[in-house]
Amino acid sequence: MRVLLVEDDARTADYIVKGLHEAGFVVDHVDDGRSGLFQAMDGAYDVLIVDRMLPELDGLALVEALRAAKVDTPVLFLSALGQVDDRVKGLKAGGDDYLAKPFAFSELHARLDALARRRAAPVVQTRLQVGDLEMDLVARRVRRAGQPIDLKPREFKLLEYLMRHAGQVVTRTMLLEGVWDYHFDPQTNVIDVHISRLRQKIDKDFATPLLHTVRGAGYCLRAGA
Amino acid sequence: MPARRFLRTSAFRLTLAYGGLFGLSILVLLGFIYWNTSQSISRTIDETIGAEIDALTQHYRLEGVSGLIAAIDQRTDRGPLNGGLYLLTGADGRRLAGNLDLAAATAARRDDRLTLPLTAADGTPAEGRARRVDLAGGLTLLVGRDTRALAHFQLLMAEAMAWAFFGALLLGTGGGLLLSRRVLARIDGITRGAERIMRGDLSHRMRLDGSSDEFDRLAATLNAMLDEIERLMTGIRTVTNNIAHDLRSPLTRMRTQLERTIASGDADDLREAGLHAMAEADSLLATFNALLSIAEAEAGIPVADAKPVDVSHLIEDVVDLYGPLAEDKGLEITAACPPGVTVHGSRELLFQALSNLIDNAIKYTPAPGAITVRADATGATVDLSVSDTGPGIPAADRTRVLDRFVRLDTSRSTPGNGLGLSLVKAIARMHRAGLRLEDAAPGLRVVIALPKTA
Numbered sequence: 001m002r003v004l005l006v007e008d009d010a011r012t013a014d015y016i017v018k019g020l021h022e023a024g025f026v027v028d029h030v031d032d033g034r035s036g037l038f039q040a041m042d043g044a045y046d047v048l049i050v051d052r053m054l055p056e057l058d059g060l061a062l063v064e065a066l067r068a069a070k071v072d073t074p075v076l077f078l079s080a081l082g083q084v085d086d087r088v089k090g091l092k093a094g095g096d097d098y099l100a101k102p103f104a105f106s107e108l109h110a111r112l113d114a115l116a117r118r119r120a121a122p123v124v125q126t127r128l129q130v131g132d133l134e135m136d137l138v139a140r141r142v143r144r145a146g147q148p149i150d151l152k153p154r155e156f157k158l159l160e161y162l163m164r165h166a167g168q169v170v171t172r173t174m175l176l177e178g179v180w181d182y183h184f185d186p187q188t189n190v191i192d193v194h195i196s197r198l199r200q201k202i203d204k205d206f207a208t209p210l211l212h213t214v215r216g217a218g219y220c221l222r223a224g225a
Numbered sequence: 226m227p228a229r230r231f232l233r234t235s236a237f238r239l240t241l242a243y244g245g246l247f248g249l250s251i252l253v254l255l256g257f258i259y260w261n262t263s264q265s266i267s268r269t270i271d272e273t274i275g276a277e278i279d280a281l282t283q284h285y286r287l288e289g290v291s292g293l294i295a296a297i298d299q300r301t302d303r304g305p306l307n308g309g310l311y312l313l314t315g316a317d318g319r320r321l322a323g324n325l326d327l328a329a330a331t332a333a334r335r336d337d338r339l340t341l342p343l344t345a346a347d348g349t350p351a352e353g354r355a356r357r358v359d360l361a362g363g364l365t366l367l368v369g370r371d372t373r374a375l376a377h378f379q380l381l382m383a384e385a386m387a388w389a390f391f392g393a394l395l396l397g398t399g400g401g402l403l404l405s406r407r408v409l410a411r412i413d414g415i416t417r418g419a420e421r422i423m424r425g426d427l428s429h430r431m432r433l434d435g436s437s438d439e440f441d442r443l444a445a446t447l448n449a450m451l452d453e454i455e456r457l458m459t460g461i462r463t464v465t466n467n468i469a470h471d472l473r474s475p476l477t478r479m480r481t482q483l484e485r486t487i488a489s490g491d492a493d494d495l496r497e498a499g500l501h502a503m504a505e506a507d508s509l510l511a512t513f514n515a516l517l518s519i520a521e522a523e524a525g526i527p528v529a530d531a532k533p534v535d536v537s538h539l540i541e542d543v544v545d546l547y548g549p550l551a552e553d554k555g556l557e558i559t560a561a562c563p564p565g566v567t568v569h570g571s572r573e574l575l576f577q578a579l580s581n582l583i584d585n586a587i588k589y590t591p592a593p594g595a596i597t598v599r600a601d602a603t604g605a606t607v608d609l610s611v612s613d614t615g616p617g618i619p620a621a622d623r624t625r626v627l628d629r630f631v632r633l634d635t636s637r638s639t640p641g642n643g644l645g646l647s648l649v650k651a652i653a654r655m656h657r658a659g660l661r662l663e664d665a666a667p668g669l670r671v672v673i674a675l676p677k678t679a
Contacts, residue, residue: 028621085530088530102510104503104507108502154545180542180545180546182542182572182573182574182576182577184573184577184580185511185514186580187548190546190547190549190550190584192379192579193553194548195548196549197549213530215500216503217505
């Protein structure tokens with residue numbers, strides 16, 4: 001997957017480029033807004049990572065220009081400004097996601113995957129499937145190995161999010177945003193309890209576990225081990 | 226005070242300005258009096274001269290030249306006390322009567338008023354004003370009055386006025402200087418007090434002299450400001466101490482574990498230690514983020530981008546999120562909110578505030594227990610409250626507990642950074658809401674009282 005990183009701070013850029021390389025991404029890096037805009041316009045990237053504070057052209061203006069030129073590559077904003085209204089500003093400018101510094105690399109990775117995946121699947125789906133777990137989005141029903149599983153509405157939403165991001169690491173922050181629509185870092189293990197309830201329902205009585213815990217990062221729903 | 230510095234003070238300048246103005250006014254006044262008086266006297270003299278001319282002309286008409294000469298002689302015989310000056314010359318230019326010499330006749334022009342120095346017939350100089358009249362028969366009559374006395378009087382008056390003027394100026398300026406010294410002394414006192422405080426004596430306060438004048442009010446205001454500064458500084462010191470203390474523990478734990486692991490060198494252990502260190506670092510970051518949020522909120526910034534928030538949805542969401550956790554701890558959590566209640570603010574921040582409160586409730590309430598999240602819009606405010614059946618907070622601690630990093634002794638052993646309630650307080654502040662801690666008998670009830678949307 002091709003990623004363009006527009007970040008002027010050398011240290012942060014190094015950290016990200018190295019990490020993404022190791023994770024198997026192809027990364028291009030520029031350190032000012034104008035070059036960033038240029039490259040993004042013709043680069044055919046899968047995802048753009050844009051810092052808000054840039055020389056020449058700031059991040060928000062860059063993305064606005066991009067969107068005005070009908071380039072719809074998903075954009076992840078990085079910023080030292082992490083307040084709610086900064087998020088909103090970023091999203092209004094045309095960004096797709098927003099990550100405050102300092103961030104955990106696993107968080108960045110997880111979100112990049114989610115963004116790239118979003119782009120690749122614009123088709124409206126009626127069914128989701130992971131291994132022998134099936135979800136009918138229209139009838140709002142879940143089955144595993146043919147057996148119906150009874151889920152409460154919130155549990156359904158949670159499972160739906162995990163299934164849509166199947167194979168990817170999903171962080172607690174992402175879950176809080178995607179399922180409950182609130183943006184902050186939950187302190188207690190309030191999310192974990194929801195996950196363990198879900199596990200009771202979809203994993204406990206079955207042979208292979210689908211819902212895995214990734215230490216230090218989050219969770220992942222996948223058929224393999 | 227050294228002279229040069231004194232000259233630059235506004236007190237001195239004011240005195241100078243006032244003195245100047247005062248002096249000018251006196252000058253104008255005295256000048257006016259002088260001028261008026263002079264005019265009046267001049268007029269009188271002219272009138273007298275006019276009257277004399279009329280009288281003498283009458284004599285001439287009735288009694289002829291001899292009658293006129295007699296009349297003039299009568300007047301001049303009375304002596305210099307009369308003050309009158311006369312000269313009668315015939316058509317041939319010969320002097321006929323009077324006490325002026327011939328030179329005057331030539332000096333005067335017809336019907337003129339002149340104030341040339343004249344000489345009396347006996348040679349003594351005179352000075353006066355005269356009018357010339359031509360009579361029938363070629364005679365010329367000159368009538369005047371000696372103005373030396375007047376001139377002398379005017380001089381005396383001018384002198385007196387000059388003395389008066391300078392005297393007034395001196396007294397005015399002197400008095401002004403004296404008064405301004407008192408003012409300068411007060412200001413100086415305040416300046417010295419401030420310097421003392423800046424040198425480090427923070428408990429020093431300005432002196433009031435009980436007169437309730439502007440300086441006293443200034444001193445009182447400065448004292449109040451100093452009290453506030455002292456309070457804030459103490460607050461900062463306390464917080465900094467708390468921060469240093471409370472953030473040291475996780476860092477120490479992290480370091481100890483890493484040290485131990487490096488020593489052992491075991492690869493698995495290293496990974497474990499790394500993960501633990503990351504967790505501790507995360508919790509430290511969370512603490513710092515919370516501190517930043519609180520600082521921002523306390524800076525008095527109201528909620529940016531405030532929107533209508535549906536309170537019942539908010540409460541449902543938060544109860545939904547915390548439901549499983551509460552259940553696991555053997556607690557029952559319920560939502561009680563009538564539909565359609567809205568407030569103006571930030572959905573995110575209010576959710577976070579409620580989260581913190583519920584977090585606390587879950588942490589401190591023993592099983593079996595109950596937590597209720599309620600919205601009450603019956604009063605003047607929309608009251609969002611979280612109540613529990615835990616041990617509650619003693620009334621004495623209820624204010625302290627809202628400060629940063631405060632953890633009551635009973636909870637020192639449970640995990641937490643002591644910022645939860647501070648953040649709630651900050652969020653309440655941003656929404657211009659009140660925050661109350663009450664006894665739920667049993668348990669604690671925390672109420673965020675939001676203003677109702679109009």
